[in-house]
Amino acid sequence: PKVIYVGSDGQGHAVDAVIGESVMAAAVKNGVPGIVGECGGNASCATCHVWVRAEFVPLVGEPNDMEEDLLDLAVSERRDGSRLSCQVPVTAELDGLTVDVPPEQP
Ligand code: FES
Numbered sequence: 001p002k003v004i005y006v007g008s009d010g011q012g013h014a015v016d017a018v019i020g021e022s023v024m025a026a027a028v029k030n031g032v033p034g035i036v037g038e039c040g041g042n043a044s045c046a047t048c049h050v051w052v053r054a055e056f057v058p059l060v061g062e063p064n065d066m067e068e069d070l071l072d073l074a075v076s077e078r079r080d081g082s083r084l085s086c087q088v089p090v091t092a093e094l095d096g097l098t099v100d101v102p103p104e105q106p
Pocket of ligand 1: 024036037038039040041042043044045046047048049084085086087
């Protein structure tokens with residue numbers, strides 16, 4: 001499935017993600033700027049914060065409890081589609097998933 005990461009400069013990076021990996025892992029593997037994934041996907045660093053585009057929020061779902069706390073620590077503003085991308089597994093239905101990458105990560 002394709003995942004598209006749009007930077008704060010408006011530039012999009014389309015990545016061929018593998019089902020089962022996280023949206024964070026797919027970005028890091030492909031060198032998408034602005035997604036750091038410092039903690040390696042353990043939901044403890046918030047450097048993988050993304051804003052899921054509204055049309056994908058119903059498919060991606062809401063943040064889990066651990067994520068909730070961390071999102072409050074993220075540097076960039078929290079919005080409706082805020083998720084830690086390491087907590088979002090890539091699935092076939094998410095093909096075309098588009099997320100905005102915040103300008104700053106912790
Ligand atoms: Fe650290 Fe997602 S990679 S919270």
